[in-house]
Amino acid sequence: MTTTLLQPGQIEAAAGSIPELRLPPADLFLMRARRLEQLAAGHTLGNYLRFVAHLAHAQQKYLDTGLAASLPAPELLAQCREYRMPPLAPAGLARPSGWRDTARHLALAVQDSLPQAGQAALQPVLEGQDAWLEAQAGYLLDGSLHELDAAAAPVIGAALQVHWVHLARQLDSTQVARPEHPSLCPVCGSHPVSSVVRIGGAENGLRYLHCALCSSEWHVVRAKCSNCDNTRGIVYHHLEGGDNGVRAESCPECQTYLKIVLQDKNPQADPVADDLASLALDLLMDETGFVRSGINWYLIQGSV
CATH class of the missing domain: 3.90.1670.10 (FdhE-like domain)
Known part of the structure; x- marks a missing residue:
């Protein structure tokens, strides 16, 4: 339909009254997990939605630990704003230290909620070398989906999300241009x-x-x-x-x-x-x- x-x-707000940017809230993953649990009830994808809810709960746990990564230097932030560039673009920002450990911790946290086949799919994350994890992250961030391990991607992506949400939450909306x-x-x-x-x-x-x-x-x-x-x-x-x-x-x-x-x-x-x-x-x-x-x-x- x-x-x-x-x-x-016909539906736009008055000029000048629009909050242009909303940075992520502190309880982002917790609220997402709760919504996924609501949606899972009676859903044909219920098992998968519950798995993702479990993953989102684990993301919230690691976000709450207070990760160490900090924002780029103030002069770089100002330059990005002047030239209307995204200050946290992965291409111009080193991947936060510890993201690979976060990926392994997330895989371990959700492993028991999966059937045997799902647990096997996460073994590359738990046992993979740093170079493999970095390559998979690169494929995901670059949109090279044909080279991505699709079964491991949700956990790898979830780890990257935790670290980038942490960075985004340190910004002030005035530091970001349209x-x-x-x-x-x-x-x-x-x-x-x-x-x-x-x-x-x-x-x-x-x-x-x-x-x-x-x-x-x-x-x-x-x-x-x-x-x-x-x-x-x-x-x-x-x-x-x-x-x-x-x-x-x-x-x-x-x-x-x-x-x-x-x-x-x-x-x-x-x-x-x-x-x-x-x-x-x-x-x-x-x-x-x-x-x-x-x-x-x-x-x-x-x-x-």
């Missing part, structure tokens, strides 16, 4: 997972893209394609009889789609958890010929 979107200007490429995260330059329409306060009714790596969010108006800025022919797709709180927004110009999660339908909705739980909508969009413009690191599928 499809629904045509509103036209530009991105030169609005389809990419202004904090780290990564692709979004999905977009989310927030409720409450100054953000009420506003759409934000949610970063796959650092979980920062940046504002994009709802009446245009989040991938190419086209404003014509944007269409919503949803599963008939399914959850109308998650829709796929398609663009006829670039032939891509990205999901939009509506918190007014469910205040607990999470842009990562609800995206993962609506895999059937991705299958529908694949049949229509549209290509996904974002990526969910908990389940590697689609293209970026």
Whole structure:
């Protein structure tokens, strides 16, 4: 089922009143884990959603330990802002020390929640050499998905997320400029997972893209394609009889789609958890010929 979107200007907030950037909250992974547990009940992907919930709980535990990595030097942050560059872009930032140990700890934390085949899939993370883990991280960060160990990727990605969320939380929003490429995260330059329409306060009714790596969010108006800025022919797709709180927004110009999660339908909705739980909508969009413009690191599928 499809629904045509509103036209530009019909749902935008007054100029100057929009919070452009939302940095990740302290309880990010805890809230995500709780939402995944809600979604798992009676879901056909229930076992996998519960596994990811367990992984998110482990991510929160390691985020709460107070990791040692610190931000780049103030002069570099200022230069990035001046030239509208993401200050935490992986290409210009050494991977935080300890991320490989975090990956191994996360794999160990979730191992017992998996069947035997799943436990075997995590052995490369637990036993792999540092060079292998670094290579896998590089494939994930670069979007080289054909070279990635897809079974190990959720844990490797989860470890990277912990460290980049930790870094992003040390920033002040004034240190980050609007991105030169609005389809990419202004904090780290990564692709979004999905977009989310927030409720409450100054953000009420506003759409934000949610970063796959650092979980920062940046504002994009709802009446245009989040991938190419086209404003014509944007269409919503949803599963008939399914959850109308998650829709796929398609663009006829670039032939891509990205999901939009509506918190007014469910205040607990999470842009990562609800995206993962609506895999059937991705299958529908694949049949229509549209290509996904974002990526969910908990389940590697689609293209970026």
